[in-house]
Amino acid sequence: MPDPRLxxxxxxxxxVEFGDAIDAGVNAAVLAxxxxxxxxxxxxxxxxxxxxxxxTVHLDPLAADPAETGAxxxxxxxxxxAAEAGRRHWRIPVVYGGDFGxxxxxxxxxxxxxxxxxxxxxxxxxxxxxxxxxLPGYAYLGGLDPxxxxxxxxxxxxVTPAGTIxxxxxxxxxxxxxxxxxxxxxxxxxxxxxxxxxxxVFLFEPGDTVRFEPIPESxxxxxxxxxxAGEIVAERVAP
Amino acid sequence: MSGVHLHVLDCGAATSLxxxxxxxxxxxxxxxxxxxxxxxxxxxxxxxxxxxxxVAIEMALAGGRFRAEGGPVRLALAGAPFGxxxxxxxxxxxxxFTLHAGxxxxxxxxxxxxxxxxxxxxxxxxxxxxxxxxxxxRAALGGVDGRGLRAGDRLPLPGAADTRPERCLDALSLDPxxxxxxxxxxxGDLFPEAGLATLTGAAFTxxxxxxxxxxxxxxxxxxxxxxxxxxxxxxxVAGSIQVPGNGxxxxxxxDRQTTGGYPKIATVISADLRRIAxxxxxxxxxxxxxxxxxxxxxxxxxxxxxAALPDALRPVLSADERLLSxxxxxxxxxxxxx
Numbered sequence: 001m002p003d004p005r006l007x008x009x010x011x012x013x014x015x016v017e018f019g020d021a022i023d024a025g026v027n028a029a030v031l032a033x034x035x036x037x038x039x040x041x042x043x044x045x046x047x048x049x050x051x052x053x054x055x056t057v058h059l060d061p062l063a064a065d066p067a068e069t070g071a072x073x074x075x076x077x078x079x080x081x082a083a084e085a086g087r088r089h090w091r092i093p094v095v096y097g098g099d100f101g102x103x104x105x106x107x108x109x110x111x112x113x114x115x116x117x118x119x120x121x122x123x124x125x126x127x128x129x130x131x132x133x134x135l136p137g138y139a140y141l142g143g144l145d146p147x148x149x150x151x152x153x154x155x156x157x158x159v160t161p162a163g164t165i166x167x168x169x170x171x172x173x174x175x176x177x178x179x180x181x182x183x184x185x186x187x188x189x190x191x192x193x194x195x196x197x198x199x200x201v202f203l204f205e206p207g208d209t210v211r212f213e214p215i216p217e218s219x220x221x222x223x224x225x226x227x228x229a230g231e232i233v234a235e236r237v238a239p
Numbered sequence: 240m241s242g243v244h245l246h247v248l249d250c251g252a253a254t255s256l257x258x259x260x261x262x263x264x265x266x267x268x269x270x271x272x273x274x275x276x277x278x279x280x281x282x283x284x285x286x287x288x289x290x291x292x293x294v295a296i297e298m299a300l301a302g303g304r305f306r307a308e309g310g311p312v313r314l315a316l317a318g319a320p321f322g323x324x325x326x327x328x329x330x331x332x333x334x335x336f337t338l339h340a341g342x343x344x345x346x347x348x349x350x351x352x353x354x355x356x357x358x359x360x361x362x363x364x365x366x367x368x369x370x371x372x373x374x375x376x377r378a379a380l381g382g383v384d385g386r387g388l389r390a391g392d393r394l395p396l397p398g399a400a401d402t403r404p405e406r407c408l409d410a411l412s413l414d415p416x417x418x419x420x421x422x423x424x425x426x427g428d429l430f431p432e433a434g435l436a437t438l439t440g441a442a443f444t445x446x447x448x449x450x451x452x453x454x455x456x457x458x459x460x461x462x463x464x465x466x467x468x469x470x471x472x473x474x475x476v477a478g479s480i481q482v483p484g485n486g487x488x489x490x491x492x493x494d495r496q497t498t499g500g501y502p503k504i505a506t507v508i509s510a511d512l513r514r515i516a517x518x519x520x521x522x523x524x525x526x527x528x529x530x531x532x533x534x535x536x537x538x539x540x541x542x543x544x545x546a547a548l549p550d551a552l553r554p555v556l557s558a559d560e561r562l563l564s565x566x567x568x569x570x571x572x573x574x575x576x577x
Contacts (some may be wrong), residue, residue, distance in 0.1 A: 010506030133498030
């Protein structure tokens with residue numbers, strides 16, 4: 001793994017970058033550093049944002065100097081990475097195709113396979129949540145079957161529905177709220193990864209793993225109502 | 240419930256409640272929100288007699304009308320100089336004033352700038368969402384039931400205005416024409432010299448695509464380096480200047496996306512976010528690169544200025560006193576020019 005380096009983000013943040021690869025080992029190093037930063041209780045640190053390959057630390061410049069705090073965090077990165085602990089595994093119900101996944105047939109046609117084969121390949125792996133970002137609860141997944149990889153649409157759609165399950169390049173995504181997207185929409189889940197008023201408001205943590213479980217459209221109404229009422233709906237399974 | 244409230248008779252679509260913002264959830268994809276002009280927000284709260292960070296109304300270009308009901312309400316507006324009238328009588332910005340029960344405050348669009356904060360003594364008696372009352376529109380969190388203000392809203396206050404004297408502050412400058420200071424990075428090293436030279440040398444204009452999430456700028460395209468315009472998504476900050484494929488920079492603001500896959504050439508320093516925020520579509524933005532040490536020094540100077548705002552409060556002069564003081568000042572100027 002390359003040595004981490006410090007990138008300035010103005011006077012209120014800095015980023016510790018561990019390279020530019022989408023790699024589970026790199027991501028694990030990011031999460032391990034985040035845990036150490038939070039445990040260290042450095043003065044002036046407001047919050048941390050782990051991403052695929054870097055950790056951004058937001059701070060109050062009245063209480064901390066970004067260069068000094070950055071150097072302190074870099075020293076924490078030198079420590080040996082501990083094994084990842086406390087990661088959880090989720091099974092997420094998905095209705096594929098039709099109005100729920102308007103690009104399923106197109107993705108199948110592009111790869112010269114059937115829609116059923118796309119579903120089988122998409123629902124087979126255990127994906128790692130590399131990052132939660134962009135919008136609240138959006139979970140960016142690694143582990144997509146490379147035979148499904150497909151570059152993003154040339155023009156984004158202005159609105160895609162809440163709970164959209166999509167793929168873009170080598171990545172997969174669980175969306176929470178409705179938003180524009182240039183990814184290919186394979187299906188929808190009733191699971192709310194972000195739901196104000198529910199405990200927990202946010203369902204996932206970076207480093208968790210997920211697997212998709214195809215369900216028939218006939219189950220959508222019941223699960224969606226339960227999720228709207230605050231149930232988790234996603235199944236948490238033993239590793 | 241005190242029974243005192245501010246009744247929204249009408250307001251612009253982008254009128255929202257903001258406080259100091261919602262911290263701790265960027266790792267879950269939720270940006271902090273908070274005021275677009277943090278200095279105006281601080282000043283409005285000082286004028287209204289509030290602790291720092293008290294929830295206030297953020298106005299964006301459009302005016303509005305508000306009526307006090309159930310008791311008197313102490314208010315103050317700071318930031319862009321919206322026109323203010325109480326039942327037709329003009330009142331100044333950057334001063335506290337009292338809106339008595341039944342009176343209507345009318346705000347008209349400012350001559351310059353975009354954003355102002357209308358602070359209310361005591362703030363609003365509304366529930367927090369994830370520790371804040373700031374509206375995050377896309378997440379439907381905070382504000383009034385997760386949305387902005389609209390006609391018919393009755394915003395409850397914890398109590399009626401007290402009898403503290405009304406005081407004023409010098410109006411805040413919107414810094415028109417001042418350069419917006421930036422620190423290069425986090426991905427400045429992905430850009431060629433020519434791209435960096437465009438960023439710091441060119442005049443950009445604020446496009447029509449400017450809102451609480453980000454300000455897209457028009458102007459010469461910023462050249463990308465050989466690695467192009469896609470990076471593996473990483474975190475953004477308020478002030479991140481991302482450069483998408485078309486080379487037109489976007490400055491990310493309070494309601495930004497927390498991560499992004501475009502390279503971020505530089506970061507607007509925290510003290511100058513308000514300079515960007517207050518520029519209207521069509522107005523010019525120039526960037527000036529400074530070192531990180533200077534950026535921190537500027538942030539701390541701003542922090543001292545904000546901390547000193549309560550000491551800068553002055554009594555509000557009556558019309559006669561204002562006239563007198565203007566004459567005195569005029570005499571001094573005359574004397575000096577002789």
